Amino acid sequence: MVPIEKFHEAVLSGRYETPSDGHPAKPLPMGLRSWWRFYVDGIVRAMRVGKRVIREGGWRPGLFGDLAFVVTKAVESTGATISFDGFDALAPYKGKPMVLVANHMSLVETMVLPAGLFAVNDMTVIAKRSLTKYPVFGKILASFHPILLDRKNPRKDLADTLSQGVDLLKEGISILLFPQGHRLEVFDPGVFNSLGAKLAARAGVPLVPIACRTDLARPGRIVKDFGPIDPSRPVRFSCGPVIPPATPQREMQEKCIEHIVSALTGWGMKVKRQETEDVKGN
Secondary structure, X not given: OOOHHHHHHHHHHOEEEOOHHHOOOOOOOOOHHXXXXXXXXXXXXXXXXXXXXXXXXXXXXXXXXXXXXXXXXXXXXXXXXXXXXXXXXXXXXXXXXXXXXXXXXXXXXXXXHHHHHOOOOOEEEEEEXXXXXXXXHXXXXXXXXXXXXXXXXXXXXXXXXXXXXXXXXXXXXXXXXXXXXOOOOOEOHHHOOOHHHHHHXXXXXXXXXXXXXXXXXXXXXXXXXXXXXXXXXXXEEEEOOOEOOOOXXXXXXXXXXXXXXXXXXXXXXXXXXXXXXXXXXX
16 A cells, blocks of 8 residues: 555545555455455544544544555455545645535445545544534544534535535535435435535535445445445546536536546446436446
8 A cells, every 4th residue: 555645646646546555456355354444443543543643642634534444455455445535626725625525325425535535624523412422433523624414404514514614614624525415325316405506605615425335334234334345346436527616516416426426337236217227337
């Protein structure tokens, strides 16, 4: 695995792909070893590092990205290939706030995508308030000053997101959100809400769509968050065009969905069409 500085350089150059010496010659089989690498060597280790840094008073804005990079290295150590494409579109906006929206397929994009996005700017996320109650993870998440939603009162959640989001963006902090609200292996444009477009327009910042293929992690039978890991499945992130804040909100939303659908079908993933049955891309 390349150092994080070189990783960020590659992401902003427009193409990062796990180098040949960044993972074992042969991917680990789906089983206990690959599960251990991702969840224990990756997520648990990142949580331990984050807990220690926060306890010692060493918190810093880039900590979120550093911890995500720990998980990124763990994914690559399973033999899985990670790629970031098209993120050179964000290079002119380095150090500037923006709203980033992505499809939500598994736990992986929430843990790996931020590693690449911190190449551009300091960032936080929109998350469920209940996540802050998790042991260790909750304190780490809270330290990143996320926008927390209760998901009980949609109107209040919208008002809180717009109010807090605009304030954070004015402070120069980018915001990542997953408008679907829950994980879907088959992308459904009908549940990809326009919250990102509303926030970007309200704050007067660019909106950036990101397509994610993260079916490397499969849902667990007993605990959904801790399912099998299949390193034969690549992890892919594709950045769409930067959408100016002056763009009409409906057009913003259409452009986001258009990019995500195009990338997913190009990767051979399923997408739910509004007018027909689910279809599989070429």
